[in-house]
């Protein structure tokens with residue numbers, strides 16, 4: 001996804017609905033769900049993720065481990081510090097790359113932690129690089145980072161082959177936000193579920209429409225999907241993992257990568273209990289019933305198929321490990337941080353706040369089990 005990839009500009013009324021309706025007409029009554037999602041979330045002016053609004057946090061649409069507080073970034077800093085020390089033996093830039101940084105909070109938290117954990121020499125050699133495809137968001141991030149007076153953080157539009165990075169990459173809740181396709185079982189055939197339009201009481205409305213799969217990559221993906229599921233069984237397929245991963249592969253010489261997200265195995269996604277798939281929309285911390293109703297006004301997401309992600313990574317030459325629960329990853333990674341907290345006084349108000357955040361991140365019914373950490377390397 002890039003600004004160039006979305007050719008449309010806002011129509012004269014600035015309504016994303018009209019843009020989508022126009023594309024559906026051009027597409028003879030059908031656009032893939034992936035294209036709908038690309039416009040709804042990432043249209044350069046009108047998309048949910050490109051508009052200048054607050055999306056993440058208690059006072060916005062959803063919370064993430066980053067918005068829980070500093071604790072997450074501090075623990076990650078403890079986990080990344082020894083990895084970065086190892087990479088410092090190589091010539092070239094030592095980096096932490098972040099995808100999907102939104103407000104930049106995680107960058108500040110991780111760099112705050114690393115500034116105390118790395119030698120002065122290595123910290124001065126380290127670059128924190130945020131990859132943000134959208135110009136307006138890049139500007140906002142740069143303004144925020146300038147205000148904080150941090151020098152060794154930069155914001156770039158894309159990863160490039162000539163980067164030659166050695167380091168770490170983190171993407172918190174990025175995979176679930178990549179536009180995906182939807183497929184549905186009809187009889188013994190998987191077909192594609194897209195977006196169409198109909199007029200009801202003189203008003204145009206976006207609706208689900210089905211058609212034969214035409215995209216070659218999608219045909220190859222569903223060829224081995226089970227066919228003994230109930231008629232109408234629906235699932236999501238993300239064809240964008242490959243693109244994201246090849247950018248990462250070509251820009252890193254040596255990498256330890258971490259994607260943190262909600263999701264499950266392919267087998268679990270094909271469970272009869274998930275017959276409508278896992279696609280959902282959020283606004284103001286609530287589910288939005290009709291995901292097609294207000295494009296541009298809410299988040300759209302689905303569970304990540306971790307097996308598919310791992311297979312896509314391994315095909316490119318990465319080693320991709322089995323995802324582990326966030327609580328397991330964080331409790332292991334937090335050990336040195338917890339010892340530090342204990343030494344500096346567990347009853348100190350700031351530390352009590354951090355410990356409460358830690359509990360939220362690892363609690364099995366809050367964030368500890370829902371989120372998985374997928375670790376891959378080159």
Ligand SMILES: C[S@@+](CC[C@H](N)C(=O)[O-])C[C@H]1O[C@@H](n2cnc3c(N)ncnc32)[C@H](O)[C@@H]1O
Nearest residue numbers: 049056064066099100101102131172173174177
């Ligand atoms: C659910 S938000 C997560 C924000 C933040 N990481 C957090 O955890 O609070 C998803 C973010 O991923 C970004 N994103 C989606 N695709 C991306 C891509 N290809 N490269 C970089 N960022 C991307 C979106 O713009 C959005 O900021």
